[in-house]
Amino acid sequence: MKVTYFGHSCFSVEIGGKVLLFDPFIRPNELASHVDVASLRPDYILVSHGHWDHMADVVEIAGNSNATLICNFEIGTWFGGKGVKNIVQMNIGGKHSFEWGNVKLTSAIHSSSLPDNSYGGVASGFLISSEEGNFYYSGDTALTMDMELIGKYHHNDFAVLPIGDNFTMDINNALICADMIKCNRIIGVHYDTFPVIGIDKEAAVEKFVAAGKELILINIAASVDMEVRTKITAH
Numbered sequence: 001m002k003v004t005y006f007g008h009s010c011f012s013v014e015i016g017g018k019v020l021l022f023d024p025f026i027r028p029n030e031l032a033s034h035v036d037v038a039s040l041r042p043d044y045i046l047v048s049h050g051h052w053d054h055m056a057d058v059v060e061i062a063g064n065s066n067a068t069l070i071c072n073f074e075i076g077t078w079f080g081g082k083g084v085k086n087i088v089q090m091n092i093g094g095k096h097s098f099e100w101g102n103v104k105l106t107s108a109i110h111s112s113s114l115p116d117n118s119y120g121g122v123a124s125g126f127l128i129s130s131e132e133g134n135f136y137y138s139g140d141t142a143l144t145m146d147m148e149l150i151g152k153y154h155h156n157d158f159a160v161l162p163i164g165d166n167f168t169m170d171i172n173n174a175l176i177c178a179d180m181i182k183c184n185r186i187i188g189v190h191y192d193t194f195p196v197i198g199i200d201k202e203a204a205v206e207k208f209v210a211a212g213k214e215l216i217l218i219n220i221a222a223s224v225d226m227e228v229r230t231k232i233t234a235h
Contacts, residue, residue, distance in 0.1 A: 003226055009162065015101065016101055020128070031220060035220065044098075050075055123140060138161050158226050185214045
């Protein structure tokens with residue numbers, strides 16, 4: 001699976017011949033000013049919660065690409081009112097099947113309000129399963145015991161976790177999460193965008209190495225190919 005990072009918590013994964021784009025927040029992010037948002041043509045856009053820094057570019061990208069939006073009920077209803085046409089609305093614990101695999105919404109411990117201050121539903125993460133491999137994107141979250149359940153029933157080839165602290169887990173909690181979900185390859189997101197979530201990247205990577213794990217920090221607009229070791233699993 002090819003993973004491309006677009007800054008903050010925005011990344012894409014190529015899977016089953018489709019492109020999944022998560023939490024698009026690119027144009028307002030000065031660190032991602034070199035990304036050509038107008039050229040992005042994902043097949044699916046997945047939004048974890050209602051905060052502006054996870055959905056600022058949804059309407060533009062969905063309009064350009066005719067992508068299907070996957071999100072909770074409240075966010076889907078809100079974007080429907082903004083003209084987004086193809087929407088799959090879900091909720092925590094639910095699973096939806098697509099031609100390329102499955103999406104399951106997991107709980108995330110985080111607030112969620114929409115840009116107009118209306119209710120954004122419950123913040124979530126995503127478990128992705130496919131014939132090409134599985135991964136977990138936690139969304140913005142604190143460390144939670146629910147992550148231990150994920151480790152019991154869903155094998156992940158890699159996981160995408162926030163590491164910037166202040167609004168989410170920090171690097172130490174991400175290490176604990178990696179143990180709980182039984183996944184040693186972690187892609188870090190939600191760091192350095194704002195001064196309050198700045199990190200020492202070298203020290204963060206070294207902490208993972210000392211724990212026998214791998215922290216992958218991708219440069220903005222760069223891609224990595226993630227080797228997979230599993231096939232689709234029921235969950």
